[in-house]
Amino acid sequence: VETARWNYQKALEINPTNAIALKRLGIIAANSGDDAAAVKYLKQAFANDQDDRDVLLALGYAMIQQGQPEWAIANLSRASPLGDDVDRRS
Numbered sequence: 001v002e003t004a005r006w007n008y009q010k011a012l013e014i015n016p017t018n019a020i021a022l023k024r025l026g027i028i029a030a031n032s033g034d035d036a037a038a039v040k041y042l043k044q045a046f047a048n049d050q051d052d053r054d055v056l057l058a059l060g061y062a063m064i065q066q067g068q069p070e071w072a073i074a075n076l077s078r079a080s081p082l083g084d085d086v087d088r089r090s
Contacts, residue, residue: 001028019048023055030062038062046075053079 005028011021026041042059045052056079063072 001032004028017044017048019045019052022048023052026055026062027058030058035062035065039066050078 005025008018008021008025008028011018012025015021022041022045026038026045029035029041030038038058039062042055042062045055046059049055056075060072060074060076060079063069063075
């Protein structure tokens with residue numbers, strides 16, 4: 001995990017809007033319990049792709065942990081229909 005975090009941070013030094021690096025750093029932060037960092041990275045990733053279900057789900061759960069239930073519900077609600085679209089295409 002530390003190697004991945006280091007590589008993604010280097011990618012952001014080169015390109016601060018790298019969507020993959022932002023998403024992965026946000027998910028790594030969420031998985032390690034650093035919800036403030038998770039929200040920071042995932043909000044930036046969301047700005048790049050507002051229909052990324054993984055970003056929306058991780059952001060919603062991180063916002064629950066941050067005591068922001070209204071924003072969590074908004075993100076989780078937005079992610080829900082995106083999952084339905086994926087299921088219909090299968």
